[in-house]
Amino acid sequence: MMMMMRLLGVALVVGVMAVAALPAPAAATAAAAAVRTIGGDDDAAAPPSNQPPHILMVLVDDLGWADVGYHRSGPHKSDIQTPTIDKLVSQGIALERHYVHKVCSPTRASFQSGRLPVHGIDGQVVLCAPRAGIPENMTTVAQHLNKAGYASHFVGKWDVGMATPSHTPHGRGYNTSLNYFGHANWMWNQDEWQGSQNNVSHRPPCKAPDCFKDFWDTDRPAHNLSGTLYEEQLFVQRITDIIEAHDPSQPLFLTYASKVAHYPLQAPIEYQQQFANIEPPSRRVYHAMVKYLDDNLYYITTLMQKKGMWNNTLMVFSSDNGGPVMAFDGDCDASHPSRGYMCYNGEAGANNYPLRGGKYSFFEGGIRVNAFVSGGLIPADQRGSNRTGIMHIADWYATFCALAGVDPTDHRAAAANLPPIDSHNMWPYLAGQARFSPRDTVLVDRDVLVFGDYKLLLGASNPMANWSGPAYPNATTATSPISRYTLNCSDPGCLFNVVEDPEERHDLAEEKPDILKLMKFTLTELAKSIFPYNPGPVDPQCMKTAETKYDGFYGPWLNLDG
Ligand SMILES: *[C@@H]1O[C@H](CO)[C@@H](O)[C@H](O)[C@H]1NC(C)=O
Ligand SMILES: *[C@@H]1O[C@H](CO)[C@@H](O)[C@H](O)[C@H]1NC(C)=O
Ligand SMILES: *[C@@H]1O[C@H](CO)[C@@H](O)[C@H](O)[C@H]1NC(C)=O
Numbered sequence: 001m002m003m004m005m006r007l008l009g010v011a012l013v014v015g016v017m018a019v020a021a022l023p024a025p026a027a028a029t030a031a032a033a034a035v036r037t038i039g040g041d042d043d044a045a046a047p048p049s050n051q052p053p054h055i056l057m058v059l060v061d062d063l064g065w066a067d068v069g070y071h072r073s074g075p076h077k078s079d080i081q082t083p084t085i086d087k088l089v090s091q092g093i094a095l096e097r098h099y100v101h102k103v104c105s106p107t108r109a110s111f112q113s114g115r116l117p118v119h120g121i122d123g124q125v126v127l128c129a130p131r132a133g134i135p136e137n138m139t140t141v142a143q144h145l146n147k148a149g150y151a152s153h154f155v156g157k158w159d160v161g162m163a164t165p166s167h168t169p170h171g172r173g174y175n176t177s178l179n180y181f182g183h184a185n186w187m188w189n190q191d192e193w194q195g196s197q198n199n200v201s202h203r204p205p206c207k208a209p210d211c212f213k214d215f216w217d218t219d220r221p222a223h224n225l226s227g228t229l230y231e232e233q234l235f236v237q238r239i240t241d242i243i244e245a246h247d248p249s250q251p252l253f254l255t256y257a258s259k260v261a262h263y264p265l266q267a268p269i270e271y272q273q274q275f276a277n278i279e280p281p282s283r284r285v286y287h288a289m290v291k292y293l294d295d296n297l298y299y300i301t302t303l304m305q306k307k308g309m310w311n312n313t314l315m316v317f318s319s320d321n322g323g324p325v326m327a328f329d330g331d332c333d334a335s336h337p338s339r340g341y342m343c344y345n346g347e348a349g350a351n352n353y354p355l356r357g358g359k360y361s362f363f364e365g366g367i368r369v370n371a372f373v374s375g376g377l378i379p380a381d382q383r384g385s386n387r388t389g390i391m392h393i394a395d396w397y398a399t400f401c402a403l404a405g406v407d408p409t410d411h412r413a414a415a416a417n418l419p420p421i422d423s424h425n426m427w428p429y430l431a432g433q434a435r436f437s438p439r440d441t442v443l444v445d446r447d448v449l450v451f452g453d454y455k456l457l458l459g460a461s462n463p464m465a466n467w468s469g470p471a472y473p474n475a476t477t478a479t480s481p482i483s484r485y486t487l488n489c490s491d492p493g494c495l496f497n498v499v500e501d502p503e504e505r506h507d508l509a510e511e512k513p514d515i516l517k518l519m520k521f522t523l524t525e526l527a528k529s530i531f532p533y534n535p536g537p538v539d540p541q542c543m544k545t546a547e548t549k550y551d552g553f554y555g556p557w558l559n560l561d562g
């Protein structure tokens with residue numbers, strides 16, 4: 001029933017069934033059957049095309065390593081349901097050493113700007129700080145792609161700045177956006193999130209000037225959409241609108257930055273019911289959200305096939321950091337009659353098994369995330385394979401530019417004395433033309449280096465220093481929050497071979513002094529390039545503008561006259 005309701009919602013939007021009334025169950029089932037082939041035969045033998053490929057970037061929020069079916073095995077495999085993701089991976093290439101940052105904003109800024117976070121974008125965005133997010137004079141990937149004739153659209157979480165119109169998705173090169181600007185919002189009404197609130201069971205609705213709504217439609221607040229439907233349904237409807245209206249002879253760049261599965265955890269009750277056997281509610285709702293995303297990807301990829309776009313599409317999927325494994329502190333709110341549980345106590349529910357740590361840590365569970373490529377652009381002989389070479393989310397910038405045939409060099413940033421891009425073109429490696437990744441190093445942080453098979457950690461207090469187990473309660477946080485443990489790597493440093501020991505269980509610092517020395521030297525040298533992130537102090541004018549100009553919604557507040 002739930003599946004049919006979802007299909008109905010999308011079908012009405014995309015006009016597959018142009019009937020105003022509810023379709024008969026049989027019609028919905030037939031529609032489901034008609035579209036249920038991803039990467040079908042007619043796509044399989046796609047000849048190379050002269051047109052640059054369509055690019056579908058799916059950036060997921062707080063997805064744990066073990067929160068997708070293809071990274072799970074054993075008796076608890078069925079706890080998670082991601083049939084579409086698993087199928088897309090099986091028809092694409094799993095990227096098993098794809099690095100991101102430990103938190104959201106720097107990863108997202110890295111994707112849009114092609115820089116490593118250490119090069120000017122390493123900070124969680126405070127919305128009302130005037131220089132928060134990506135420095136104004138960095139050229140973004142959408143701006144490059146536009147030069148090659150792309151139509152670019154953004155849907156979902158922005159999280160890389162909004163001070164002026166040029167900081168918004170539209171200003172950064174996306175022709176349209178339906179987005180929120182902050183780390184997260186409430187999925188039924190778009191109230192800003194305001195962080196986890198331990199043991200609060202009833203959250204008052206947003207009221208200016210203490211709280212604002214966060215939902216934006218290209219160049220204005222998304223007033224008329226806010227509060228109408230579950231947010232991920234609004235997103236998939238916008239995406240299907242975009243694809244339906246798109247002329248396939250023009251290359252499309254579409255970024256879907258899903259709210260799934262960031263706190264607050266919220267999902268339609270039909271989805272929660274599919275995971276009724278899972279305790280506690282934080283994990284249940286988390287899995288329900290992931291399933292909702294999986295269904296959305298099914299609708300999106302199916303529509304791209306029906307439009308004849310899929311055979312010339314590169315789809316990239318990545319989480320923005322590892323899964324959150326904080327304490328689940330207090331109950332979830334179940335007081336709303338039709339919305340099931342809504343959780344905002346702590347940041348729990350994910351699972352990074354067998355990796356160490358999670359979001360907020362530099363262990364593999366925090367920065368090495370679920371990622372894959374799929375779509376008809378993947379050469380037939382590479383489908384179903386994997387890559388274990390180092391990649392970073394900054395690398396999609398140069399990769400997309402190469403596929404579009406544009407030079408990724410950022411001259412504008414150079415003129416403004418900002419760091420150059422750090423991005424490598426991964427396409428030859430993905431296409432099977434190059435044996436090795438062009439990247440062998442990630443300067444993760446001033447105290448953290450990934451270099452070849454090794455990782456060096458130097459900080460005195462590395463948080464989340466424990467392991468998820470395969471299944472709850474030995475999985476997330478109920479009895480022994482992973483967040484409770486820290487690892488002191490100040491002297492002489494912690495050294496892990498993350499290829500032979502991806503779980504980071506054996507510190508090699510004493511066993512391999514030569515490698516430790518080399519890693520420390522390399523880190524010191526590379527750290528000279530670190531460029532500070534300087535967002536500036538919160539500007540009260542931001543809140544004033546939200547209240548007076550945007551009727552309680554966040555939006556840009558500086559340079560409004562261009
Ligand atoms: C992709 O598929 C569509 C319809 O199936 C077809 O019209 C088009 O020529 C194909 N494009 C390529 C590049 O194969
Ligand atoms: C961006 O570059 C322009 C032109 O070089 C300059 O006027 C402006 O001040 C720069 N903006 C920032 C925030 O540095
Ligand atoms: C998208 O934006 C670019 C520049 O920002 C513009 O050149 C292009 O015409 C726009 N495309 C569409 C389809 O609106």
Ligand SMILES: *[C@@H]1O[C@H](CO)[C@@H](O)[C@H](O)[C@H]1NC(C)=O
Nearest residue numbers: 217218220221222223224225
């Ligand atoms: C909602 O707002 C958008 C953009 O602001 C506008 O294009 C659209 O027509 C509006 N829809 C309705 C139903 O008012």
Ligand SMILES: *[C@@H]1O[C@H](CO)[C@@H](O)[C@H](O)[C@H]1NC(C)=O
Nearest residue numbers: 198199200328329330331345
């Ligand atoms: C929240 O409530 C639980 C259960 O009563 C309690 O164990 C925990 O200490 C509380 N946490 C906070 C931060 O008050």
Ligand SMILES: *[C@@H]1O[C@H](CO)[C@@H](O)[C@H](O)[C@H]1NC(C)=O
Nearest residue numbers: 094096097384385386387388
């Ligand atoms: C990658 O593929 C190879 C060959 O199929 C396989 O042996 C290996 O286990 C895979 N690695 C990962 C991390 O999935």
Ligand SMILES: *[C@@H]1O[C@H](CO)[C@@H](O)[C@H](O)[C@H]1NC(C)=O
Nearest residue numbers: 465466467479480485486487
């Ligand atoms: C991980 O947690 C267990 C308890 O579940 C504890 O005994 C162990 O010491 C912790 N490991 C580390 C490295 O902190």
Ligand SMILES: *[C@@H]1O[C@H](CO)[C@@H](O)[C@H](O)[C@H]1NC(C)=O
Nearest residue numbers: 354467468469470471474475
């Ligand atoms: C929990 O999982 C970890 C990681 O697999 C394992 O080392 C540990 O033995 C498990 N503990 C229990 C009590 O099952």
Ligand SMILES: *[C@@H]1O[C@H](CO)[C@@H](O)[C@H](O)[C@H]1NC(C)=O
Nearest residue numbers: 459460461488489490491492
């Ligand atoms: C970490 O270890 C060093 C010595 O190895 C010690 O001086 C320092 O106090 C420790 N820091 C923490 C936070 O435990």
